[in-house]
Amino acid sequence: QQLQIGPQAWLLRGLALAHEAELLADLATVLQQAPLRHMVTRGGRRMSVQTSSCGAWGWTSSPNGYAYSAVDPQSGLPWPAMPDSMRQLGTMAAQAAGFAGFAPDSCLINQYLPESKMGLHQDRDESDFTQPIVSVSLGMSALFMWGGLARSDKVQTVHLHHGDVVVWGGQDRLRFHGVRRLLGPAHPQLGPRRINLTLRRARG
Ligand code: MD3
Ligand code: FE
Numbered sequence: 001q002q003l004q005i006g007p008q009a010w011l012l013r014g015l016a017l018a019h020e021a022e023l024l025a026d027l028a029t030v031l032q033q034a035p036l037r038h039m040v041t042r043g044g045r046r047m048s049v050q051t052s053s054c055g056a057w058g059w060t061s062s063p064n065g066y067a068y069s070a071v072d073p074q075s076g077l078p079w080p081a082m083p084d085s086m087r088q089l090g091t092m093a094a095q096a097a098g099f100a101g102f103a104p105d106s107c108l109i110n111q112y113l114p115e116s117k118m119g120l121h122q123d124r125d126e127s128d129f130t131q132p133i134v135s136v137s138l139g140m141s142a143l144f145m146w147g148g149l150a151r152s153d154k155v156q157t158v159h160l161h162h163g164d165v166v167v168w169g170g171q172d173r174l175r176f177h178g179v180r181r182l183l184g185p186a187h188p189q190l191g192p193r194r195i196n197l198t199l200r201r202a203r204g
Contacts, residue, residue: 002096005146005158008132008170010097016136017163019085023138026083027109027195030054033080034072036111042066048116049179055082057106057202059125066125068106068202082107089165090134090199097167099132104199112142112182112194120151120178123200131201132169138162138197139190146177162187 001013016023036050039061053059057068058079072079086107094102110118123133137160147155153176160166168175179196186192 006172009172106202
């Protein structure tokens with residue numbers, strides 16, 4: 001089921017379900033090498049979401065701000081390689097939404113517990129905003145909000161469920177968005193948490 005939620009934004013309901021077992025196994029391997037940790041906002045506050053990355057570039061925060069780094073600052077090692085399951089799902093979903101040839105070089109992993117949320121923000125740390133972002137929701141459902149190009153624009157809400165994939169490109173790429181809260185029961189496999197993968201082209 002494909003739902004167009006913006007001029008160049010598509011919600012591909014359940015697209016990840018066919019790859020669920022491989023995604024979850026690969027996710028566990030990545031998180032063993034690069035554990036989840038709380039990043040810090042630009043304002044110096046600890047984010048309620050926990051984050052890790054895989055691929056050539058990983059998203060990091062420091063007192064100097066946000067940046068993509070080739071090295072996990074916590075281990076001093078390169079980020080784990082991006083598993084084929086994640087890379088291929090990103091490329092396939094982008095293609096289905098009209099972005100042929102998307103080759104992600106970074107996968108940001110966010111973990112939400114029932115009390116976690118993510119305030120409205122834009123994703124502006126990537127070098128090329130013509131490249132889409134593909135998001136994969138796993139585990140508990142979430143109330144996702146997305147607005148316009150100005151923070152004060154009206155926001156719409158969308159429920160994201162286990163297995164849903166969203167592709168954001170073109171004029172929708174810089175929309176403000178966030179996660180208001182998690183919804184309803186714990187997930188049978190993942191328990192009381194939500195994992196969101198975002199496949200990105202961070203550089204080049
Ligand atoms: C709309 N993550 O990691 S995914 C983030 O559910 C982030 O963890 C949320 O926002 C999450 O930056 C939302 C959906 C998403 C991702 C990127 C976008 C929506 C987007 C970029 C532009 C517009
Ligand atoms: Fe974001």
